[in-house]
Amino acid sequence: MTGRLRALAIVLGLAALLIATVLADAARRRAARDAEASHRLLVRVIRLPDLALSSSSRWLRHPSQAEPGAALADLPAGLDVDPAGALIGPPRAVLEAGRSR
Amino acid sequence: MSAIVAAGLVKRYADGARRVEAVAGVDLEIAAGTLVVLEGPSGSGKTTLLGLLGAMIAPTAGSVAILGEDVTHLRDHHRAALRRAHVGFVFQDLSLIGAMRVLENVLLPLVPRGGARPDERARAIALLERFGLGGERDARASRLSGGQRQRAAIARALVTAPEILLLDEPTAHLDGANAGGLVDALCALRDEGTTIVAATHDARLARDARVDRALTMRDGALVP
Amino acid sequence: MRRQLALLDYAVGALGRRAGKSAALGAGLAFVVALFGAALLLTDAIRAEHERLVEEMPDLTVQRLVAGRPALIAESFADELRGLPAVRAVEPRVWGYYFFAALEANVTIVGTERADPALDAALAHGRLPREGAEVAIGEDLADHLGLRVGDAMGIPLDGDIVFSPVVGTFGGGSAIRSADLVVARPAHARRLLDVEEGWATDLAVDLTTEDEARVITRRITERLPGARVLERRLLRRTYELTFDARGGLLAFLLVPALAAFLLLAWERLSGLGDAERREIGILKAIGWATADVLAARVYESLVLSLTGAAVGIALAYAYVFWLGAPGLWGALLGWSNLRPALDLAPALDPLQALSLLGAVVVPFVAVGVVPAWRAATLDPDRAMRGAE
Numbered sequence: 001m002t003g004r005l006r007a008l009a010i011v012l013g014l015a016a017l018l019i020a021t022v023l024a025d026a027a028r029r030r031a032a033r034d035a036e037a038s039h040r041l042l043v044r045v046i047r048l049p050d051l052a053l054s055s056s057s058r059w060l061r062h063p064s065q066a067e068p069g070a071a072l073a074d075l076p077a078g079l080d081v082d083p084a085g086a087l088i089g090p091p092r093a094v095l096e097a098g099r100s101r
Numbered sequence: 102m103s104a105i106v107a108a109g110l111v112k113r114y115a116d117g118a119r120r121v122e123a124v125a126g127v128d129l130e131i132a133a134g135t136l137v138v139l140e141g142p143s144g145s146g147k148t149t150l151l152g153l154l155g156a157m158i159a160p161t162a163g164s165v166a167i168l169g170e171d172v173t174h175l176r177d178h179h180r181a182a183l184r185r186a187h188v189g190f191v192f193q194d195l196s197l198i199g200a201m202r203v204l205e206n207v208l209l210p211l212v213p214r215g216g217a218r219p220d221e222r223a224r225a226i227a228l229l230e231r232f233g234l235g236g237e238r239d240a241r242a243s244r245l246s247g248g249q250r251q252r253a254a255i256a257r258a259l260v261t262a263p264e265i266l267l268l269d270e271p272t273a274h275l276d277g278a279n280a281g282g283l284v285d286a287l288c289a290l291r292d293e294g295t296t297i298v299a300a301t302h303d304a305r306l307a308r309d310a311r312v313d314r315a316l317t318m319r320d321g322a323l324v325p
Numbered sequence: 326m327r328r329q330l331a332l333l334d335y336a337v338g339a340l341g342r343r344a345g346k347s348a349a350l351g352a353g354l355a356f357v358v359a360l361f362g363a364a365l366l367l368t369d370a371i372r373a374e375h376e377r378l379v380e381e382m383p384d385l386t387v388q389r390l391v392a393g394r395p396a397l398i399a400e401s402f403a404d405e406l407r408g409l410p411a412v413r414a415v416e417p418r419v420w421g422y423y424f425f426a427a428l429e430a431n432v433t434i435v436g437t438e439r440a441d442p443a444l445d446a447a448l449a450h451g452r453l454p455r456e457g458a459e460v461a462i463g464e465d466l467a468d469h470l471g472l473r474v475g476d477a478m479g480i481p482l483d484g485d486i487v488f489s490p491v492v493g494t495f496g497g498g499s500a501i502r503s504a505d506l507v508v509a510r511p512a513h514a515r516r517l518l519d520v521e522e523g524w525a526t527d528l529a530v531d532l533t534t535e536d537e538a539r540v541i542t543r544r545i546t547e548r549l550p551g552a553r554v555l556e557r558r559l560l561r562r563t564y565e566l567t568f569d570a571r572g573g574l575l576a577f578l579l580v581p582a583l584a585a586f587l588l589l590a591w592e593r594l595s596g597l598g599d600a601e602r603r604e605i606g607i608l609k610a611i612g613w614a615t616a617d618v619l620a621a622r623v624y625e626s627l628v629l630s631l632t633g634a635a636v637g638i639a640l641a642y643a644y645v646f647w648l649g650a651p652g653l654w655g656a657l658l659g660w661s662n663l664r665p666a667l668d669l670a671p672a673l674d675p676l677q678a679l680s681l682l683g684a685v686v687v688p689f690v691a692v693g694v695v696p697a698w699r700a701a702t703l704d705p706d707r708a709m710r711g712a713e
């Protein structure tokens with residue numbers, strides 16, 4: 001094996017180690033989160049599914065519960081003025097559930 | 102037996118509207134183990150003919166056989182394999198990779214075969230020493246003088262131990278004394294059994310007494 | 326194998342000879358992968374977090390729409406639903422948004438009967454409200470208002486201020502869901518949200534088996550025209566679609582990165598430098614087959630893109646999960662005043678890491694091969710003369 005190939009093996013080995021570290025950390029964090037009871041208990045108390053990512057708009061705070069047309073009264077599927085509105089699209093499945101009835 | 106047989110060779114280049122007949126009907130037979138010099142003025146088609154003889158360029162018409170094998174209609178990778186096995190080529194511009202070390206350059210043709218085995222490596226080093234480059238083998242090719250590069254290019258052409266060696270302007274970068282030394286080296290190779298064709302516009306080389314055969318080229322054709 | 330190793334060795338040498346260019350290309354790739362990867366890791370983690378506890382949700386959530394907006398639903402309707410087969414439990418819920426002018430933010434008020442001490446473990450401090458005006462609130466909200474367990478929270482109502490003793494705070498691991506919560510007894514929640522006795526925000530329906538969800542949904546809408554029924558299946562899908570369909574701002578943030586990537590790709594695609602083209606011509610001339618040249622080139626791209634992508638993924642991961650995605654997380658939270666810290670479990674698993682690597686490496690290698698292939702299929706002498 002030439003010196004170059006050895007260097008390559010070291011570089012690729014380091015890259016693999018990097019990915020392995022990341023994956024191990026990810027698995028550890030997932031396990032830690034699953035093991036943590038308070039979160040699940042909280043959800044049992046409130047039984048609301050959405051994450052508290054945006055408290056700036058009703059439509060964004062509980063997107064899965066949002067009423068059709070709540071995003072903006074005049075343009076239901078329009079982008080909100082809130083930057084998060086550009087990220088969180090109107091939940092279509094939920095919209096459809098409302099429309100078919 | 103003939104090392105190379107060419108019949109009715111034509112190579113035409115279409116360069117925009119201009120059409121150039123670089124080689125215009127060459128019939129040629131080169132006997133194995135001879136040193137042949139191909140002389141002619143600049144632009145007469147020497148490089149093109151050499152490329153055709155070495156299966157480097159596909160002819161427009163005519164045929165070429167190398168060591169008895171017709172290469173005219175071979176596909177690219179077969180031609181490459183054949184060149185790799187039997188033909189060493191020294192280019193007019195030498196074609197060394199400047200950023201690589203001299204020895205690496207010399208070993209380059211062996212890479213697709215799986216790299217140099219220890220005996221091949223030893224052979225490459227011996228070749229460099231034979232051409233007076235023993236001390237330069239770890240220098241970058243771009244650092245060499247013109248004459249050193251010339252010799253390194255020849256060493257590279259010989260590293261696969263080819264039966265046929267084709268050289269384009271081998272003395273272009275050499276002074277008189279060095280050119281004489283080069284002819285000595287070529288004669289020694291010839292005596293070991295290598296078939297050699299050297300293209301040049303250097304009349305001294307063509308007139309050297311040790312040359313087996315001198316051909317003259319004008320406007321793409323051989324002058325009788 | 327020996328041949329491949331020799332070609333690989335050559336490829337590494339070639340990378341080394343163009344060290345500056347290789348480093349720039351690898352670093353550029355790592356940077357772009359890190360940017361895209363960060364967005365991907367973050368949205369994936371959000372989706373996974375939503376997914377993780379969705380099974381705790383009611384099988385059906387029944388709302389009533391008036392003029393397309395949710396309106397209060399009569400509690401009596403719950404009794405009607407209890408009569409349906411496969412319905413295990415129906416709970417009228419009182420919850421809603423309360424705009425807190427002092428914060429310029431909406432908080433979520435949730436009324437609940439649940440006060441089982443076993444559930445107190447849901448809180449970081451204190452307990453769930455058991456009586457009267459007691460509330461348990463999210464830690465972020467408490468911090469904003471400067472409240473602690475034992476303090477009283479002043480809530481403006483009808484020109485008056487209602488004082489609610491804070492008996493507990495949610496926090497720690499659940500901040501991502503509890504940051505803006507105010508959990509109160511149902512009666513108190515009714516008062517704050519102005520929901521009269523006999524009415525509810527929505528009905529949470531639990532079924533004996535989720536398979537019946539569709540049938541029950543149909544029965545419910547027959548009985549209550551204007552009802553909107555959210556199946557758990559739909560909740561599950563909400564977040565699959567969210568962050569997918571329109572990555573508006575994220576995409577906008579990533580435009581420069583995309584441009585950089587295209588530039589890289591273009592560099593690979595068109596930019597065989599004269600030196601590289603000459604090198605390929607030389608290799609062809611000294612007896613390398615086109616396949617050999619391409620293999621070397623593939624190895625070159627492979628080594629470069631594998632390392633670049635691996636570094637990029639690691640950078641993205643470190644940025645999102647170790648540093649908390651400064652910038653990106655803020656953009657996601659928008660104008661919110663209550664901003665829970667990024668505390669999500671990564672969804673990254675080996676398969677995903679592999680496909681991410683593949684998504685970078687495969688096109689990169691392909692794009693690098695094209696010009697080499699063009700140069701390598703020329704007649705060797707033409708490639709050497711530099712003729713196109």
Ligand SMILES: Nc1ncnc2c1ncn2[C@@H]1O[C@H](COP(=O)(O)OP(=O)(O)OP(=O)(O)O)[C@@H](O)[C@H]1O
Pocket residue numbers: 114115116121122123141142143144145146147148149150193302707710712
């Ligand atoms: N790829 C090409 N495309 C177009 N024309 C070409 C090409 N290669 C060679 N020619 C033309 O063919 C003719 C012969 O060229 P060639 O290189 O064989 O000459 P030469 O005898 O080797 O000249 P010199 O002594 O200067 O090296 C020239 O007119 C040249 O312009």
Ligand SMILES: [Mg+2]
Pocket residue numbers: 147148149193269
């Ligand atoms: Mg020439």
